Amino acid sequence: MxxxxxxxxxxxxxxxxxxxxxxxxxxxxxxxxxxxxxxxxxxxxxxxxxxxxxxxxxxxxxxxxxxxxxxxxxxxxxxxxxxxxxxxxxxxxxxxxxxxxxxxxxxxxxxxxxxxxxxxxxxxxxxxxxxxxxxxxxxxxxxxxxxxxxxxxxxxxxxxxxxxxxxxxxxxxxxxxxxxxxxxxxxxxxxxxxxxxPVEQLESVIELGQTAIDCREYVQHLRRDSNRKWRVHTSDFRPIERKLVDACYSDGE
Structure with missing residues (x-):
């Protein structure tokens, strides 16, 4: 530095x-x-x-x-x-x-x-x-x-x-x-x-942001659903978890 x-x-x-x-x-x-x-x-x-x-x-x-x-x-x-x-x-x-x-x-x-x-x-x-x-x-x-x-x-x-x-x-x-x-x-x-x-990197940031927002809103929805009381099958989380992981690592190494 x-x-x-x-x-x-x-x-x-x-x-x-x-x-x-x-x-x-x-x-x-x-x-x-x-x-x-x-x-x-x-x-x-x-x-x-x-x-x-x-x-x-x-x-x-x-x-x-x-x-x-x-x-x-x-x-x-x-x-x-x-x-x-x-x-x-x-x-x-x-x-x-x-x-x-x-x-x-x-x-x-x-x-x-x-x-x-x-x-x-x-x-x-x-x-x-x-x-x-x-x-x-x-x-x-x-x-x-x-x-x-x-x-x-x-x-x-x-x-x-x-x-x-x-x-x-x-x-x-x-x-x-x-x-x-x-x-x-x-x-x-x-x-x-x-x-x-740059523009292309900003698009990746925006995509990651939307994925994170979707994930948060999904969890908030589950919390508001008093009838389910967190009795959720683990498979319900897999699609959005996979999307979040893919977005986080979309740049690769």
């Missing part, structure tokens, strides 16, 4: 991640190949909204601005503390989802920063990690960010992508709110892999 300073975020710690690509026939796509990306920024929501800040919650719903930013411009906004979310056609609500070219996930427990940096998928397709406002050396709190080669343009595909990317990097299934915002983090630490998630 090699340390360096980025001109765009000179006041923040920036670590470059050495890539150990397991598939030399398909080299990683550099972030420099993407001129601009589509994302909404909120210049009135900075770092974090306190629980009793009703005005802040209102700003978080109504004051996002759709933007096309350079990749370095986006990192500069995040490291200045400004929140981001998908492009919207109105207030921040799933029904107003337009598109999103960034795929992010919160990590508040489980994997450490070092663990994600060592993850093969992140090394090959990841963009950067940044520490959140509540991060501590002995209690890692951070966000993992992927830059998409093309924006996701439907709410359903966004929901599937959120579910899939968590399984690839670590963590459980996340909220179904596809309009969710992610806080920026002023003076954060930034760890870069510097790659783009």
């Amino acid at each position: 090699v340390s360096s300073q980025s001109a765009a975020v000179a006041s923040h710690q920036v670590v470059e991640v050495a890539s150990d690509t397991h598939n030399p026939a398909a080299p990683p796509i550099p972030v420099s190949s993407i001129a601009t990306l589509k994302v909404a920024i909120n210049y009135r929501v900075k770092n974090k909204i306190l629980p009793d800040d009703a005005a802040g919650r209102t700003r978080a719903r109504w004051t996002f601005k759709n933007r096309e930013l350079t990749p370095e411009g986006f990192i500069e906004q995040v490291s200045s503390g400004f929140a981001f979310c998908p492009w919207l056609s109105g207030s921040r609500h799933s029904s107003n989802f337009r598109c999103m070219q960034v795929l992010a996930l919160d990590v508040d427990s489980g994997p450490t920063i070092e663990g994600v940096l060592a993850n093969d998928f992140f090394q090959t397709f990841g963009w950067f990690i940044y520490t959140t406002f509540s991060h501590k050396p002995d209690a890692h709190r951070f966000r993992v960010v992927f830059l998409l080669a093309q924006p996701i343009d439907t709410a359903e595909r966004m929901r599937q992508a959120y579910a899939g990317i968590r399984l690839m990097v670590g963590g459980g299934l996340c909220s179904k709110d596809v309009s969710r915002m992610f806080y920026g983090s002023e003076n954060c630490e930034i760890y870069r892999a510097g790659h783009v998630l």
Whole structure:
């Protein structure tokens, strides 16, 4: 791992991640190949909204601005503390989802920063990690960010992508709110892999996400079925278990 300073975020710690690509026939796509990306920024929501800040919650719903930013411009906004979310056609609500070219996930427990940096998928397709406002050396709190080669343009595909990317990097299934915002983090630490998630790999993530969603909904259905009370023949689980295993290992070795 090699340390360096980025001109765009000179006041923040920036670590470059050495890539150990397991598939030399398909080299990683550099972030420099993407001129601009589509994302909404909120210049009135900075770092974090306190629980009793009703005005802040209102700003978080109504004051996002759709933007096309350079990749370095986006990192500069995040490291200045400004929140981001998908492009919207109105207030921040799933029904107003337009598109999103960034795929992010919160990590508040489980994997450490070092663990994600060592993850093969992140090394090959990841963009950067940044520490959140509540991060501590002995209690890692951070966000993992992927830059998409093309924006996701439907709410359903966004929901599937959120579910899939968590399984690839670590963590459980996340909220179904596809309009969710992610806080920026002023003076954060930034760890870069510097790659783009290509279209074909995003499709695999989306397929994995839908499989995981199907599996969860199936189990929830069984739990709600009070008449069966878990008296289920093991063969009922086999088709969806097989589908989940196939999706998880679809990339092979």
